[in-house]
Amino acid sequence: MAAAERYDIIVVGGGHAGAEAAHAAARMGARTLLISMSLDALGKMSCNPAIGGIGKGQLVREIDALGGIMGIAADRSGIQFRMLNRSKGPAVWSPRAQNDRMEYAAEVRSLLESTPNLRMRADTVVDLVVEQGRVRGVVTLWGAEFTAGAVILTSGTFLNGQIHVGERRSGGGRMGEGASVGLTAVLQAHGFETGRLKTGTPPRIDGASVDYSSLEEQPGEPHASPFSYLSDGVTENQVSCWLTYTDPAVHGILRTGFDRSPMFAGRIQGRGPRYCPSIEDKIDRFADRDRHQLFLEPEGRRTQEVYVNGFSTSLPEEVQLAALRRVRGLENVHLLRPGYAIEYDYFPPHQLKYSLETKRIAGLFFAGQVNGTTGYEEAAAQGIVAGINAVQFLQGAEPVVFRRSEAYIGVLIDDLVAKGTEEPYRVFTSRAEHRILLRQDNADFRLTERGHALGLAGTERLNRMKARREALVRMREAFSRRSVSPERVNAYLASVGTTPIAEPERLVRLALRPQVDMQALLEAASMSDLSDVRIGSESIARLAEVEIKYEGYLERERDLAERMASLESYRVPGDFDFTGVTALSLEAREKLARIRPDHLGQASRISGVSPADVSILMVLLKGARVSRETPGGDGITD
């Protein structure tokens, strides 16, 4: 056999986690090899053609702020953009885009191909080379061996994937693509725990066979915000989605297939995503509901293919079709692909450190769906963290860990590592206790300097962030200094239901009123020197308003975050013997020994570890504050 090719980092899998990991590692200077089963499927969206959404949109902005690629690819391939939750507070505003599926994947591939230090190869990794507890490389199905100082596994839904449609089943990682067999057993032999999860996808239909005249149109928002801080706007040529509903007749047809459902018949063992139930699950669990919404989402500009959001199913194909044909607008629908369910192996994430390096094998990192998450954005967020930390590991540098008060990325990874998960995990704004700090509009202020210091975020990104920060300071000063007269503003104030003013009033005082939208107020008052200030596509007046309106909350949250950070400074030594601390409750001892928290903050969030247990640990760890061990040291090759 020829000598193994040597890289610094090997990324296994080119989905959303793998793409972000490979890009980050290569941008940071590591010679990186991305091996994926098919290079035609890089960045492929397995399920709905959309990026972002509640909590997920924030993740995309954070990935972008750090210098990642998901936001750029989503902006370039977006066909419809919206800001979700606009009627609620800015803490939960969440950008979402409908994307052209093929364009998105093409953009990801092109971004990867133009990344220096990154090589790609189509192949399937079947084995890992591990020596003395440290990963040294991979072996592929076609007999090639590659060596590296770190390996990042991002194999998504492919490990021993089984696809189910009614009573039929077949091995596969996604419809039309084979499963990845072998790696699970290799990792089990190294002592890893594995589990089985399940997810599902709806049928795809031919848009030419849909009667749109009877459906409700859902247009995009004009002048919507892009994801990337590098984008100046999004396409104004947006495509509509369409809304229709199931009804009792549709439910009746679906029920005729329940006896052949792989889920109800117990052929699927793995747990599915609680927040993304199949249509059969919905009508079974919510039997009193006589209709469910279905969104018809176009898959792209150059295809008629339509994704039936809300109709995820693994019932027999003929049942899927008959039920769809009872839905308004779909009476003559032609099915392009049936819905299906997929079961796959994952690694319960308590086996990871915060860096996403595995605790069992040094230099081996896991990211994405293999860690029990669901969603492109969750996968990409882990990918960028694993990419960064694989480089840190090789350089013998401190791992990069984001706190819960700093980023949704930190919330996601802390939830996974500290609590583990036994069902597909997705991010929500409600998972973040400091969400007013983690807004989609300030991800660059929170993260870009860090991304730049790591060599990941470029200079343009950094300069844009600085320009926004300076413009924000100037805007806040202008709001404090400048007043507006009653004649210019009272009509607007009356229109939003707040008391008119009798005397000129300073802008900062008006910004404090909950009903007031400063962008609209400045436009109504013809103060265009303030209302027109934008960097990228975002109104700086709006940003200033949020900071002014929520100042009290922001301060309180910052205080809380600092207190939590102090718990995180109590590091737990790797060999700490929890079982020997009899003062701890039995449950706490068991859970702590299993999860092996990195620090007291993590220990405090494990369910079953009480405040009393935390106090005991604090006493024991006081004075023994050890720094994280960094076992890397191979360095980056020239």
Ligand SMILES: Cc1cc2nc3c(=O)[nH]c(=O)nc-3n(C[C@H](O)[C@H](O)[C@H](O)COP(=O)(O)OP(=O)(O)OC[C@H]3O[C@@H](n4cnc5c(N)ncnc54)[C@H](O)[C@@H]3O)c2cc1C
């Ligand atoms: C049927 C289905 C339905 C889904 N439904 C939803 C949903 O409703 N909502 C939602 O948020 N998410 C859903 N998802 C999940 C979403 O697709 C994933 O969360 C996301 O794609 C995970 O990204 P990833 O990078 O971890 O893995 P993937 O996108 O799965 O990518 C894995 C990549 O690794 C490659 N690979 C695997 N094994 C190897 C190997 N041994 N060697 C080389 N390459 C390998 C594969 O070829 C693939 O390119 C669904 C997924 C599927 C398949």
